[in-house]
Amino acid sequence: MPITLQSSEKACVIQLEDDIDVTCAAEFKQLLMEAFTARKDIQVNLDRAGDLDVTAMQLLWAAAREARKAGTSFSMSPVPERVRAQVREAGLNDFPGLAVPNANSATSTAANSGNLDDRQI
Amino acid sequence: MIDKYKQAYQEEAREILLELESCLLELNENRGDTELIGRAFRALHTIKGSGSMFGFDQIASFTHHVENAFDEVRNGRLPASADLISITLAAVDQIKAMLDESAGESTRDPAACDAILAKLRKFTGTAKPVVAPEAALASSPQTAAATAEEVTWHIHFFPGPDLIRRGSNPLLLLRELRQLGNLKITANTESIPALNKIEAERCYISWNMVLTTASGAEAIRDVFIFVEDACELMIEQAAATTEAQPVAESSPSQAAEPSSTGRRTTEKAVQAASIRVAAAKLDQLVDLVGQLVTVQARLGDIAARSEDRDMQAVVEEVEALTAELRENSMSMRTLPLRSTFERLKRLVYDLGRQLHKEVELTFEGGDTDLDKTVIDQLNDPLMHLIRNCMDHGIESAEIRKAAGKPALATVHLCAKHAGAQVLIAVSDDGKGIDREAVRARAIERGLIAADARLSESEVFSLILAPGFSTAAQITDVSGRGVGMDVVRRNVESLRGSIEIASQPGLGSTVTLRLPLTLAIIDGLLVRVGEAFFVLPLATTVECIELTRQDIEKANGKHVANVRGQIIPYVRLGEFFNLRNERPDREQIMIAETEHGRYGLVVDQVLGDHQTVIKNLGRFYRHVQFVSGATILGNGNVALILDPHRLVQDAIRTMPIAVPTERGIPKATSLAV
Numbered sequence: 001m002p003i004t005l006q007s008s009e010k011a012c013v014i015q016l017e018d019d020i021d022v023t024c025a026a027e028f029k030q031l032l033m034e035a036f037t038a039r040k041d042i043q044v045n046l047d048r049a050g051d052l053d054v055t056a057m058q059l060l061w062a063a064a065r066e067a068r069k070a071g072t073s074f075s076m077s078p079v080p081e082r083v084r085a086q087v088r089e090a091g092l093n094d095f096p097g098l099a100v101p102n103a104n105s106a107t108s109t110a111a112n113s114g115n116l117d118d119r120q121i
Numbered sequence: 122m123i124d125k126y127k128q129a130y131q132e133e134a135r136e137i138l139l140e141l142e143s144c145l146l147e148l149n150e151n152r153g154d155t156e157l158i159g160r161a162f163r164a165l166h167t168i169k170g171s172g173s174m175f176g177f178d179q180i181a182s183f184t185h186h187v188e189n190a191f192d193e194v195r196n197g198r199l200p201a202s203a204d205l206i207s208i209t210l211a212a213v214d215q216i217k218a219m220l221d222e223s224a225g226e227s228t229r230d231p232a233a234c235d236a237i238l239a240k241l242r243k244f245t246g247t248a249k250p251v252v253a254p255e256a257a258l259a260s261s262p263q264t265a266a267a268t269a270e271e272v273t274w275h276i277h278f279f280p281g282p283d284l285i286r287r288g289s290n291p292l293l294l295l296r297e298l299r300q301l302g303n304l305k306i307t308a309n310t311e312s313i314p315a316l317n318k319i320e321a322e323r324c325y326i327s328w329n330m331v332l333t334t335a336s337g338a339e340a341i342r343d344v345f346i347f348v349e350d351a352c353e354l355m356i357e358q359a360a361a362t363t364e365a366q367p368v369a370e371s372s373p374s375q376a377a378e379p380s381s382t383g384r385r386t387t388e389k390a391v392q393a394a395s396i397r398v399a400a401a402k403l404d405q406l407v408d409l410v411g412q413l414v415t416v417q418a419r420l421g422d423i424a425a426r427s428e429d430r431d432m433q434a435v436v437e438e439v440e441a442l443t444a445e446l447r448e449n450s451m452s453m454r455t456l457p458l459r460s461t462f463e464r465l466k467r468l469v470y471d472l473g474r475q476l477h478k479e480v481e482l483t484f485e486g487g488d489t490d491l492d493k494t495v496i497d498q499l500n501d502p503l504m505h506l507i508r509n510c511m512d513h514g515i516e517s518a519e520i521r522k523a524a525g526k527p528a529l530a531t532v533h534l535c536a537k538h539a540g541a542q543v544l545i546a547v548s549d550d551g552k553g554i555d556r557e558a559v560r561a562r563a564i565e566r567g568l569i570a571a572d573a574r575l576s577e578s579e580v581f582s583l584i585l586a587p588g589f590s591t592a593a594q595i596t597d598v599s600g601r602g603v604g605m606d607v608v609r610r611n612v613e614s615l616r617g618s619i620e621i622a623s624q625p626g627l628g629s630t631v632t633l634r635l636p637l638t639l640a641i642i643d644g645l646l647v648r649v650g651e652a653f654f655v656l657p658l659a660t661t662v663e664c665i666e667l668t669r670q671d672i673e674k675a676n677g678k679h680v681a682n683v684r685g686q687i688i689p690y691v692r693l694g695e696f697f698n699l700r701n702e703r704p705d706r707e708q709i710m711i712a713e714t715e716h717g718r719y720g721l722v723v724d725q726v727l728g729d730h731q732t733v734i735k736n737l738g739r740f741y742r743h744v745q746f747v748s749g750a751t752i753l754g755n756g757n758v759a760l761i762l763d764p765h766r767l768v769q770d771a772i773r774t775m776p777i778a779v780p781t782e783r784g785i786p787k788a789t790s791l792a793v
Contacts, residue, residue, distance in 0.1 A: 022285050025321035032316060054291050054324050062316040089299075090292055091306030091328055 005031045011041040011073075016049040016056075025055035032063045041073040052086055057095075064096035126288035129397065130175040131220050137164050138220075142213050143463040145206050146470055152201045159339070161209070162191040163346055168216065170297070171347045175288050180219045186238050187212045190245050199244060207474075208240045210467070271302065273333045273359035274341060280324040284351040291324060297344045302334030331359070400493060403454050407640050410443075410450045411733040414641060415752050417443045418731070422754030444731060447641055454640075456496055458536045458545070459487030464500070465507055469532060472511045479518055479529045480511055486536035491543050492638040495615055499545070499635070502611045505604035506547040506631050507532060514551030514629055524626065526550065542617075542659075543637055548630040554623040556580050562589065581621035585609040608633075616748045616763070620715075634715070634765070636748070644732035644751075646759060647710065647723040649693045650701025653759035655732045655751055656721065660712045660764050664726055667707040681709055681720055690720030691771040693762075712764035719768045732761060746770050 002018045012035035020028060035042045044060065052060075060076065067074030087095050141164040148157040165188040173181035187209060193199035215237055218229035276298070280291050298304055312325040319325070332341065338356050345354050417439055424436035462484040469482040491499075510532060515521075518528040535546045556577065563569045563583045583589060587606040608631075612619055617635035636642075637659075644655035645664075665683060667690075675681065681688050690709055694701050701724065709720035734749040741747065746767035747760045 021290075022288075022322050029316070029319060029321040036316065053285070054326055055285055055321060058313050058325055059316070059319065059321065061310060062313050062319055065313075066316045086292065089295060089306075090326070091295070091308035091330075092310070092326075 003028050003031055005034060007035075007038060007040070009040075011043055012038050013043045013045055015045045018048075019050040019053075020056040021051070021053040022055050025059065028056060028059050032059060036063075036066060036070070036072065039072070042067060042075070044074075044076045045078075046076055046083055047078045047080060049080065049083055052083055054090065057087065057090060057092060061092070061096060068096065127175050127177075130171050130177065130288070131224055132397070134168050134171065134177075134180070134220055135217070137168055138213050138217055139460060139464060140164060141168075142210065142467050145209055145213070146466045148201055149203065149206045149470070155195075158191065158194050158201060162188065162195050163343060165191055166343050167347045170344075174290055174293060174347075177219075177223060180216055180223070183212070183219065183234060183238070184216060186241050186245075190241050193245055205244055208237060208244070210470070212237050212241070271333050271335050272337075273331060274338070275355070275357045275359055276330040276332055276341060277327070277353075277355040278330065278345070279327040279353040280348070281351040281353070282320075282323050284348055285324045286322050287348075287351055289348045289351065291326075291328075291348075294344055294348065295328065295330075298330065298332060298341070301336045301340060301344070302332055304333075305331040398453075403450070403493070406450050407454060410447050411641055414443055414447060414731045414733050415754075418752075418754035419756075420754070447731060451492075451638060451641060454493045454638075455490040456493050457488050457490055458496065458499075458543075461496055461499060461503065462487050462534050462536075465503060465534070468504060468507055469511065472508065476511060477517070478511065478515055480515060480532055481529055482507075482532050482534070484534035484536075486534075489536040489538060489543060490637075491536075491635070492640070494640075495543075495635055495638070498611055498615055499633075502608040502633065503534075503545070503547065505608050509604050510547065510549040510551060510629065510631075514549045514553070516552050520552075524552075538637070539634070543635050544632055545635065546630050546632040548628060550628040553625045553627055554581055554584065554621070554629050555625075556623070559583055578621065581623060582619070584621070585619060618766070640734060642732050642734065642761075644730045644761065645710065646727040646730040646753070647693075647708070648725045648727055649697070649723050650699045652697065652699055653727075653753060653757055654693065654723070655730055655759050655761045656710055656712065656764065657761070658729065660714070662711040662713050662718065665709050665711065665720075667709045667720075667722060669705060683711065686718075688718055688720050690722050691768065691775065692722045694722070694724075696767070696771060696775065712768070714765045714768045716765070716768050716772065719764070719771075721762070721764065721767070730759075732759075734761060 002016065002020060002024055004015045004017075006013045006015065014028075014031055014035060016028075032042075042063070044063075064074050064076075066072075087093075141161060144157055144160045144164065148154060148161060151157060165184055169181045169184040169188050172178070172184060190199065190205065190209070194201050194205070199205070211233075215229070215234055218227070218233075221227045222229050278291070278294070280289075284291065295304075295306060307329045309327045309329065310325075312327065313319070314325065334341075338358070341356050342349075342354070345352065420436055421440060424433045427433065462482075466482050469480050472478075473480045515530040515532075516524070516526075521528055521530065531550050533546075533548045535544075535548070537544050560569070560575070560580055560583075563580075563586075564571050564573075566586075566589065568583060568586055568589070569575065585605050585608065589605065609619060612633055612635065615635055617633055620632045620634065621629065622632075623629035643658040645658055645661055647654050647656060665681070667681060671681060679690050679692070681690055688709070688711060693699070694703075704724050708723050708726050710723060710726070711718055711720050730751075730753075732751045735751060737744070737747065737750055746763050746769075748763040749761045750758050751761055753759055
């Protein structure tokens with residue numbers, strides 16, 4: 001199972017393992033929704049994640065935005081360089097909750113993002 | 122879901138390979154045709170790109186090398202030589218084998234793959250600029266300079282909602298685009314909805330990109346070639362947007378039509394208006410429609426006996442709708458013969474090289490539609506016919522030249538509709554069939570008596586007998602006498618027939634006469650005594666009355682005078698040995714047959730009938746003049762007649778007249 005949700009008293013931790021792509025997108029969305037419903041801090045653990053495809057990036061983007069609106073703590077950590085590179089290649093430089101340095105050949109529309117350099121919202 | 126897309130890739134890849142094969146064979150004839158080179162490159166690019174996306178890494182990796190070679194050709198660094206085309210065709214076979222292997226159908230030989238790659242490397246390793254003479258004349262110094270310069274392009278890529286569901290990965294496309302030059306990417310995320318409203322498998326992000334590259338718009342479009350129908354794509358030259366006026370002045374046509382490199386959605390939207398459906402589902406649909414037609418016939422029968430006007434009106438509507446549904450579902454199963462013909466080009470190419478004969482395959486009537494089931498069973502007969510004529514019919518170049526013929530021989534395929542049938546003719550301009558040799562061989566094998574009197578077509582038909590061959594030696598291609606037997610059996614299983622014509626020194630023509638469909642036909646229901654028959658509507662010309670006076674006027678001969686034209690006829694009652702009392706007024710159904718117009722005399726014409734063809738089973742497979750049976754609304758069974766064969770049989774066995782060329786029966790009629 002590449003995606004698991006563990007809930008403690010204070011936080012929901014979503015662990016991503018291996019490639020997160022369209023084949024598990026529905027499941028990833030479901031777990032994110034459950035995490036929001038729990039009204040706890042949300043932490044997405046990417047250290048064992050493989051490739052992230054567009055569906056995964058969209059879901060993380062939407063979740064980060066949702067968290068900011070709801071005032072929920074949402075963090076992604078630790079983020080391997082591999083994932084940072086993929087996000088950079090996708091042109092999502094200002095990914096909410098994820099600093100993507102050295103993105104000289106890729107910029108995302110600042111107007112659409114929260115331009116959040118911190119890992120935590 | 123991904124497996125479904127993998128299967129779709131396998132199917133699409135096979136189609137693309139077919140197109141590629143045809144393109145390569147065409148390129149072999151026109152080596153400098155840049156359009157064909159571009160087509161070949163794009164086909165390879167699509168196979169590679171899609172293969173990579175769907176996890177067919179071996180195919181992607183192998184095709185990448187072939188694509189590289191064609192990129193060199195496209196860029197004028199390598200000529201499209203006969204050897205390169207030959208190796209590319211071998212590579213096409215290899216990719217097919219890889220697809221077969223991935224589908225678990227067979228295993229391939231990895232050594233063959235390595236050998237092809239080694240040969241390709243020889244080509245690409247020695248690539249150097251080559252300029253075709255016409256290209257040299259056409260290209261000006263300015264254009265040459267322009268191709269070497271880097272140009273900045275604005276690219277807007279809007280993935281459609283299903284792009285990811287179809288197994289495509291936009292990030293791989295961006296990565297590929299990056300390889301063309303310096304790329305700046307801006308992702309548009311404003312379309313990403315709230316988390317609870319996201320369709321998890323849909324792509325909401327779109328991208329604006331600025332690419333500075335020496336590659337042209339075509340190369341950029343090639344990156345998106347396999348997702349074109351699932352996205353919106355705009356490719357615009359940066360200079361054209363910032364300095365539109367000068368461009369408009371220098372090239373009005375380009376300025377007026379920016380979409381030539383711009384948005385291609387409209388065209389693609391039209392292409393995307395079709396979907397891929399499994400053939401088995403269509404078969405099931407036609408089967409269900411067949412059952413519906415049978416039930417509808419029963420309903421019609423009940424309504425006819427009822428006096429309820431309302432019910433009769435509804436039944437009429439149901440009948441009309443059923444007929445329309447039937448037409449519709451049948452048309453879904455028909456395919457043009459073009460791809461079948463195209464596929465044979467490769468066979469001719471390979472056999473030509475094997476037999477050291479120069480042969481060109483030409484065809485006409487590629488748009489002729491035929492039921493898919495029939496088409497599927499046609500491949501083998503056509504293949505054997507071509508093998509046969511290339512091995513035995515067509516002479517070597519030396520012999521042809523000596524006979525005053527061009528060294529390049531021709532095999533011509535022709536398809537056309539003829540009523541409810543399709544005629545497919547395979548002709549060659551070879552030496553023709555040696556009638557005496559066929560006859561002698563038939564006598565030797567005991568197929569005919571030494572003193573048998575056979576017409577020319579009967580003699581030629583002997584070559585269809587199992588194991589029959591006049592070939593002095595067996596080659597890899599033919600000579601075992603198996604091929605023509607396969608042709609006969611396959612065509613007969615399709616309820617078709619074969620005609621053979623040949624002229625010494627000029628060539629031969631084998632014509633296959635096949636039914637348009639094997640499922641449901643429009644027919645005319647007739648009655649003879651208590652028996653019911655269906656005649657195909659497509660071969661029925663008209664229906665006229667036959668009175669006792671008409672019979673007396675003809676002095677008892679089986680002929681009728683139809684507006685001055687004498688038409689011979691067959692009494693179905695006599696033909697089928699039905700003991701029925703002749704009514705005072707009978708009906709003659711005039712049918713168009715390959716023997717001319719003939720009448721079929723019946724007691725009563727009951728009307729048109731949507732006829733679901735049911736196979737009679739193997740016990741009746743030799744009854745040639747009956748093409749099947751159908752169940753009527755009242756539960757009775759009606760035999761479906763094949764007028765061509767019925768008349769053919771009647772001419773042989775019954776006392777009826779045979780029309781002469783002028784349409785008047787010969788006096789040799791035995792009718793009394």
